[in-house]
Amino acid sequence: MRVDPHLVVAETVAGVVCGAVLLVPRLRWPVAPLVLTVATAWFGFPLLPLLSIALFSVAVDLRAWWAVGYAVAALAGNLLSYRETALWSATAYSVTVLQPGLAIVCGLWLGNRRRLLDALTSDLRHLRVETELREEAARTAERSRIAAEMHDVLAHRLSLIALHTGVLTTRDGLPEPVVERLALLRATSVAALTDLREVLGALRDTDSPALRPAVREVRELVEEARHAGQRVVLVMDGTPELAPTTHRLAVYRLVQEALTNARKHAAGAPVTVRVSYDPPETFVEVTNPAGSAGPDAAGSGYGLIGLRERVGALGGRFSAGPAGGGAWRLTGRLPHPAEAERP
Template sequence: MSGREGRTWAAYGRVTLVAVCVAAAPLNVTSVEDGRHQVPVTVAAVLCGAALVVPRWRWPAAPLLVTVATAWWGWPLLPLLGIALFDLAVVLRARLAVGCALAALGANLLSYPDTQLWTAQTYASALLVPLLAVIVGLWLGNRRRLMEALASDVEHLRVEAELREEAARAAERSRISTEMHDVLAHRLSLIALHTGVLATRSDTLPAPVVERLGLLRTASVEALADLRDVLGALRDPDVTPSGSALTPAVRDVRELVDEARAAGQRIELTTDGSPGQAPTTHRLAVYRIVQEALTNARKHAEGVEVTVRVDYRPPATLVEVTNPSGTPRADTVGSGYGLIGLRERVTALGGEVTAGPAGAGAWRLAARIQHPTGNAENGART
């Protein structure tokens, strides 16, 4: 049942309860003095019931009207007083509810003796009904506010989680753009370098070839400048580039595994095919997947052996990293959004990522990225 449906049923129940109390008031007074006061009690009960049901009259008209009517007519209207006190207690007007109860009970001492609350038959109800109404109202009001606070906290956490996921996706897209900037800048620089070298030997080449080489070198230099202008802004300004221009644009998984082994991590690496058989974007994705998997293994299963398998051969690039269960590090603090970034990267390449238990407490992270059909990049891979 949704919150709106629950509130609707609560409203129906309230109207029904008020209607029952209004109908019971004239019936209860029929036995008093041959029903002499049935008409005024009925009118008073209907007015009190309307004030309790109509939302705009619930405050302050309903408490005032019900208190005065109960003080005058006594026990026939006591149930309606209980509803009014309950309403006040629910909205944390407990002092006002107690004041209304004391006013009604005190003033009733001067009302008609036959309908007074302070008789041997009714004084217990005169004390019990207001007391229960205030206690139950306070409990329900506090519970309602607690549920609203919890619902608000859950909504805030949901929005925060969505923002963090979006930030992780944006960070991964920025990382992809930065990596492609490095790759393309590296290759365009090679083109400009080689065409420049060839242009210096113009005396041994035909004139049309020299002219074409000049155009090619100019175009590559301009493309490199445009690339730096468009994608260079994606770099983190707080990060200082390390390494020299000779650093490879695309790092190999073997280097990553060697670094992890040097840090004490046990890794078994199996590679099928050569990196040159896969597109550059696939190789970048494989590097990131293995990097994330090794990091998670160090955090959550320290000391276990990690198995890494990479297959660059067509028709799809495959990567799979598995590790058995182990002891998590005590100082582990993770964002939990690394897999979201990986899915963003692999999905953008038309692939899919699976992560989860692999039986016997092991954990498996795998990805499959289909090679493009008729890939023209095969001849330009490094």
């Protein structure tokens, strides 16, 4: 069959123009599909591959009905086009239906897959941000707890200073300079106590159990755990009263968190608690072998983040993790103030 050379030239020019339209990102929607639909309807089979590419791009954007509409318009319009390149010839009939349909189906699949990946990526990003916010909240809560505990301790000591100096000023026979110095000391103590309450008083929550460690010791905590049925061995060196108050509070919190985690994740397993207040550092180590998980084994893990923040604020080192053989080990090292100041 003889092919009209003018038709070949026209189809070539149309193909070049349509290909250029497809390559321009700004024209991919809605210009490119519209141009390819008109060109395919007029010139037929030679431009069908380019139309399939345009339909694929439309389907990727999840415009399924538009893609189907363009395909139907091109196929229907081709009924009135040149017979030499008609889409509805006996040799091209199967390709005429299969190629656009396959392009639309593949485009829809790819578009849905991209949307799914975008949604999963967005969820992952939100989870990461949420985790960071929770960790920051745990650190902030631990700092507030430390401030509240120190408020109790310092307020108690300053009130004792004010009380004793007030009693001394009432005694007879003291030299006038001593009385003046005692009065100044009492006034300064009362002013410092007032300033402390104004700065940190808002952080104090009398209903919160976080303030109890200020007047409690590790031995009491271990005895409570034993009464609850937990097997705990306590090894303690040094004198707790000679250690800084901040160390004693940190030791209490470390042991408390370790015993709680042992009850959750290693129910029935014995726990060994070692505490040393001897220089050059206060040392805490809590170990337990593997055991069966308790009914409330699920945890957020933010308790350990708070402990790490507390120990770090005191210039110490904290670690918690597996110790081999399924055991778990938590340690904290808090340098004594004289040791921490050394270069």
